[in-house]
Amino acid sequence: MAASAACGQTLSPCISTAKGSNMLSTGISARHSLKRFNFSKIQATPLQSVSVSNANCWRKSNTLTVYATVRQLTGSITKPEGLRFVVVAARFNDIITKPLVEGALEGFRRHSVREEDIDVIWVPGSFEIPLVAQTVAKSGKYHAVICIGAVVRGATTHYEAVVNSASSGVLSAGLNSGVPCILGVLTCDTMEQAMDRAGGKVGNKGAEAAVTAIEMASLFQHHLRF
Numbered sequence: 431m432a433a434s435a436a437c438g439q440t441l442s443p444c445i446s447t448a449k450g451s452n453m454l455s456t457g458i459s460a461r462h463s464l465k466r467f468n469f470s471k472i473q474a475t476p477l478q479s480v481s482v483s484n485a486n487c488w489r490k491s492n493t494l495t496v497y498a499t500v501r502q503l504t505g506s507i508t509k510p511e512g513l514r515f516v517v518v519a520a521r522f523n524d525i526i527t528k529p530l531v532e533g534a535l536e537g538f539r540r541h542s543v544r545e546e547d548i549d550v551i552w553v554p555g556s557f558e559i560p561l562v563a564q565t566v567a568k569s570g571k572y573h574a575v576i577c578i579g580a581v582v583r584g585a586t587t588h589y590e591a592v593v594n595s596a597s598s599g600v601l602s603a604g605l606n607s608g609v610p611c612i613l614g615v616l617t618c619d620t621m622e623q624a625m626d627r628a629g630g631k632v633g634n635k636g637a638e639a640a641v642t643a644i645e646m647a648s649l650f651q652h653h654l655r656f
Contacts, residue, residue: 505649514547519578522555526580529628530636537640560599567607573647579615610646614639
């Protein structure tokens with residue numbers, strides 16, 4: 431609740447409704463405003479400290495507002511039991527995609543996903559990933575799909591066409607299937623940038639995709655099944 435007194439004025443104890451939805455002016459103006467309120471429904475909230483600036487007035491209260499219980503749901507990356515995953519990877523630029531797939535498999539291993547719960551499907555290029563991702567996601571066999579590819583900018587607009595198709599296609603695969611489809615397609619200006627992200631100095635984006643897949647699969651499996 432924001433203090434209602436104007437900045438620069440001396441503030442006295444505020445009065446708020448029990449639900450904290452309205453704040454009355456304090457000081458002289460409060461004496462006139464109080465007549466319009468039902469005192470049986472209000473409670474006093476004394477000010478603890480006030481910091482005044484040119485633009486805003488801030489207040490800290492020594493009372494604690496109690497809200498209805500709020501559930502916060504999140505997936506677990508430490509309990510992947512019963513979850514199955516599939517990696518859909520592009521062979522094009524396999525000098526990049528193979529290390530990314532290896533990174534994903536290592537990420538799964540580090541988080542205790544069994545090898546028998548992981549499949550890898552290879553497709554010609556990143557453009558072909560979305561169709562396969564949607565097909566396997568709709569099969570009901572997997573709890574999450576990782577899509578791995580590498581698109582490096584060239585001299586033509588082919589780069590933009592593939593990048594847009596791959597990214598929007600992976601998104602559509604997830605939305606249409608209701609199964610998390612994780613985008614692990616690198617879109618880089620140079621091959622050096624891609625290699626940096628496939629186990630180089632920037633890390634391995636395949637491993638990051640695996641962790642994301644585990645968390646999303648857990649979230650859907652344990653909290654979002656309606």
